[in-house]
Each structure stands twice: as C-alpha cells, then as structure tokens.
Amino acid sequence: MTSKLPPLSSLRVFEAAARHGSFTRASEELGMTQAAVSYQMKILEERVGTALFLRKPRQVSLTETGRRIAPVITEAFELLRSAFVMAEDSSQRLLSITAVTTFAASFLAERMGSFQIKHDDLAVRLDTSLPLVDFTREEFDVGIRSGGGSWDGLESHFLIPCDFTPLVNPELAESIGGIHQPSDLLKLPLVGISDPWWRSWFEAVGLPTDDLKCRQKSGMMLQLLEARAAEAGQGVAILTPAFFRDSLKRGTLMQPFDKLCRDEGYGYWLAYPKARRNVPKIKKFREWLLAEIKEFNVREEVIIQEMRDSGQLISL
Structure with missing residues (x-):
C-alpha cells in the first residue's frame, strides 16, 4: 500500500524551520505562534516515527533524518513556488476579452493596437461569442x-446605445429610382426581417407593419453578417450605423433617413466580476476603453450633424 503524505501544513512548517534553523523565525515567516509551530512538528515527527529536530535552548538543529529530508522538501516547495509565480505572471500578462461579434469587429479590432502600444506589458486574447460568459467557469477577464447591463455579481459600464436605422447599398437603392420616403423601402428585400428592430422603426416612421408579416422570416443573428449582405445588394438591413462608418464613407452602404430608433434600456456594456474591479490589467483596459468610447461618441455627434448639414439624410 502506498504511504500517504504527511499534512502539507506540517511539511510547510518543517521546511521553514529547517531553512531558518529556528522555530521562532519560522513562526514569524508563516504568521503562526511558536506553540503552533511546535505542534505541527510534533504531528510530523509522530508521522515519520523519529525526531527531526534536536531542541536546544533558544535554537534547534536538524537530526540526521531531518538533514536527509530537508533538501528534498525545500526543493519541492521551491518547485511549488515557481509554479505559482509562473501562473501569476502568465495571468497578469494576459488580458482575455470576450465580446459580441459586431462590437469586436467594428470597434475593438481597429483600436486594440493603440491599447497594446500603450500597455506593451500585456498580451491580449479576444474571443467572440453571443451568450454571456460565466466568469466563474471560463477564463475571461472582461x-x-x-443588454440591460444588470448582471448578478458583475460590475458594468455603459458604452454605447443600441441605435438602429435602415442601411442599403446605393446601387440597390437606385434600382428603384432612389429612396425618397420610408415606403420606398417596401419595394426592396429586407434583410433579417425577423429582427424586432424592423417593426420598431416602421412604427416610428408611421409605416404599416402588415407587410412584415407577409415576408419570409429570416435572420442572420449578427449585424456584421446582415451588413455584408446589404453591401452585396441583397437587401436593406436594419443596423447600428455607428458600427459601419467605414462602409458609409466608402459608399458601399448609405443611410437614407435621419430617423434613429433606440432600443431603450439596452446598449453595449463592459462587464467583469465586481471582486476583480481593482485587478491592474482590468483597470488599464477599463480606463482605456471608456476614454475611447468618450471620443467615439463625440465623433459620432459630429458625423451625424455633418451628414444632416450636407443633405445626405432625409429628415423625417
């Protein structure tokens, strides 16, 4: 039968006492009383079946058995210390982010380089997924x-609202003589017709929603995919225009109307466990991202006003 190891607590005390040659100094290092150190040594010696220290006034010295096993135990604890140092170092140097796909592709991807330059001590792992990650089960930092931003046990910071409006390929719009009023949209295929944003926008501009019921229900679940379909001329998509400024600037998409609807109470949020709010790498990312969002929102206001002033948007 394999012999069981002595209690780790006793081995830890033995290693410290052997290294210092003193129960007193071992107790100081470990934050224990001398009585507790002596008790742990008694447990260990009873387990081994022989004395490991010779007790002398104001000092202790290792017995022959103690001298034989001390280097092995010290080496074992050094290996444990090294393992945890490596684990801690790896953990603190890697920032793991999980994000919804559209935000990751349309916002984070083009900005993460500036974060890495500012914090070159950190490596970044970015993962995309739809469901909210369980931070207690998966290895993500933020x-x-x-959503609504209220999740049990999580600290959350509002980033941007869920605004939406129809976007369309200009050539597709010209195929029906241009889009001049909301009802013109009904002459074209609508991408992601099952998205409730369509009904909300139609109602906001006074269009009947009966037409939506008659169309084939379809949806790609991701704004990014629906935007690509719209760029390819497959139909009109209902999207958050702030995420597709490059496409609007290139002219592969156009925003016909100035009417933006908002999914009230919902938006994009930064979230992480409350207990980890002061972890340095999380603080660095939070401060950087909130500063980027502030600049982004200011720029959005300027872009929208410029589009209104230039007549690019039909006012409803």
Whole structure:
C-alpha cells in the first residue's frame, strides 16, 4: 500500500524551520505562534516515527533524518513556488476579452493596437461569442455584451446605445429610382426581417407593419453578417450605423433617413466580476476603453450633424 503524505501544513512548517534553523523565525515567516509551530512538528515527527529536530535552548538543529529530508522538501516547495509565480505572471500578462461579434469587429479590432502600444506589458486574447460568459467557469477577464447591463455579481459600464436605422447599398437603392420616403423601402428585400428592430422603426416612421408579416422570416443573428449582405445588394438591413462608418464613407452602404430608433434600456456594456474591479490589467483596459468610447461618441455627434448639414439624410 502506498504511504500517504504527511499534512502539507506540517511539511510547510518543517521546511521553514529547517531553512531558518529556528522555530521562532519560522513562526514569524508563516504568521503562526511558536506553540503552533511546535505542534505541527510534533504531528510530523509522530508521522515519520523519529525526531527531526534536536531542541536546544533558544535554537534547534536538524537530526540526521531531518538533514536527509530537508533538501528534498525545500526543493519541492521551491518547485511549488515557481509554479505559482509562473501562473501569476502568465495571468497578469494576459488580458482575455470576450465580446459580441459586431462590437469586436467594428470597434475593438481597429483600436486594440493603440491599447497594446500603450500597455506593451500585456498580451491580449479576444474571443467572440453571443451568450454571456460565466466568469466563474471560463477564463475571461472582461466581457462586452449587449443588454440591460444588470448582471448578478458583475460590475458594468455603459458604452454605447443600441441605435438602429435602415442601411442599403446605393446601387440597390437606385434600382428603384432612389429612396425618397420610408415606403420606398417596401419595394426592396429586407434583410433579417425577423429582427424586432424592423417593426420598431416602421412604427416610428408611421409605416404599416402588415407587410412584415407577409415576408419570409429570416435572420442572420449578427449585424456584421446582415451588413455584408446589404453591401452585396441583397437587401436593406436594419443596423447600428455607428458600427459601419467605414462602409458609409466608402459608399458601399448609405443611410437614407435621419430617423434613429433606440432600443431603450439596452446598449453595449463592459462587464467583469465586481471582486476583480481593482485587478491592474482590468483597470488599464477599463480606463482605456471608456476614454475611447468618450471620443467615439463625440465623433459620432459630429458625423451625424455633418451628414444632416450636407443633405445626405432625409429628415423625417
């Protein structure tokens, strides 16, 4: 039968006492009383079946058995210390982010380089997924999600609202003589017709929603995919225009109307466990992201006003 190891607590005390040659100094290092150190040594010696220390006034010295096993135990604890140092170093040098796909592709991807330059001590791992990650079960530091921002045990910071409006390929719009009023949209295929944003926008501009019921229900679940379909001329998509400024600037998409609807109470949020709010790498990312969002929101206001002033948007 394999012999069981002595209690780790006793081995830890033995290693410290052997290294210092003193129960007193071992107790100081470990934050224990001398009585507790002596008790742990008694447990260990009873387990081994022989004395490991010779007790002398104001000092202790190792017995022959103690001298034989001390280097092995010290080496074992050094290996444990090294393992945890490596684990801690790896953990503190890697920032793991989980984000919804559209936010990751349309916002984070083009900005993460500036974060890495500013914090070159950190490596970044970015993962995309739809469901909210369980931080107690998966190895992520922070998450960016859409929703109401109230999640048990998580600290959350509002980033941007869920605004939406129809976007369309200009050539597709010209195929029906241009889009001049909301009803013109009904002459074209609608991408992601099952998205409740369509009904909300139609109602906001006074269009009947009966037409939506007659169309084939379809949806791609991701704004990014629906935007690509719209760019390819497959139909009109209902999207958050702030995420597709590059496409609007290139002219592969156009925003016909100035009417933006908002999914009230919902938006994009930065979230992480409350207990980890002061972890240095999380603080660095939070401060950087909130500063980027502030600049982004200011720029959005300027862009929208410029589009209104230039007549690019039809006012409803």
